[in-house]
Amino acid sequence: MNDEKMRILRMLENGKISADEAVRLLEALSKEKDGIGFVDRIVHAFSFEGTKIGKIREEFKADKVLINVNASSLTLKESSDSVFRVYGDGRFSLNEEGEKTKVGIFGSMTVDVPANSSLHINLKAGDLNGILDVPLKLESKMSNTELYVKEPLDIDANVRMGSLTLSFSHPVNMSFNIVNSLGSISQNLGLNESDEGVKGVVGKDEGLVKIDAKLSSIELKKKKESDEI
Incomplete structure (x- = not known):
């Protein structure tokens, strides 16, 4: 073996x-x-049951969505209504599994995410960026993620051999529990740092960021008012 x-x-x-x-x-x-x-x-x-190849533009409604991203680039944006929109170049698949909608993405895609939904993203050897304003469960391997967290919410991330950068608007109003074995953690949120990781509450406790990382780079920072997405 x-x-x-x-x-x-x-x-x-x-x-x-x-x-x-x-x-x-x-x-x-x-x-x-x-x-x-x-x-x-x-x-x-190596199987991928993509329903489309080439230019993609799809719409669907769902409350809970699982997105599988393999060796691809995904950008998250806010939806103007209650509809998920997927567009870009590559391959796309859509399946209903119980209460969760399962989406497969390969290529370079953008997903407009409606409020009052939740995301579970499985990211392998890919890139994830954009605006996050719904709860997120992230499983990341050998990938890079950079997200702007627009409001207090729950983030549960498992990161292996990659990077995760989270920028927060003011006031942050969230609690944090970050562990990164054999990796680095940088932050300007005023959190408590120890050998066990980074913990603390910034402002009010209205959301939880939990990160379990290994051999990765984790960065947490307040977003400057002059920055734009």
């Missing part, structure tokens, strides 16, 4: 596969012990 992992890492180092492909191959290899063949895992790891 270790030889297989080293082979994948050498392929990545030599430029024969992308970072996203390496992540999916390693995940497939780690799950081989579950009883499903490695070849089957490889086929699953």
